[in-house]
Amino acid sequence: MSDPTSDLALLHYGDGEFAVIRPGRAVTxxxxxxxxxxxxxxxxxxxxxxxxAxxxxxFQRLAQVP
Incomplete structure (x- = not known):
């Protein structure tokens, strides 16, 4: 069985786009x-x-942040 975290990408989120820092299939x-x-x-x-997701x-998260 493969480690599910090995499929996780690392991204840098920008305004309207993201850049892949570490390739993967998904983010959390x-x-x-x-x-x-x-x-x-x-x-x-x-x-x-x-x-x-x-x-x-x-909306839920952004409502929590001042």
């Missing part, structure tokens, strides 16, 4: 902890450098 949602495949990653925070998770 900062709210739910669920893996988010890079091909469907649409929500992240450049300021917090976090990824989110969807709009609900992004």
């Amino acid at each position: 949602c900062a709210v739910s902890g669920k893996p988010v495949p890079l091909e469907v990653l649409r929500y992240w925070s450049a300021r917090l450098q976090e990824a989110y 969807g709009p609900a998770e992004a």
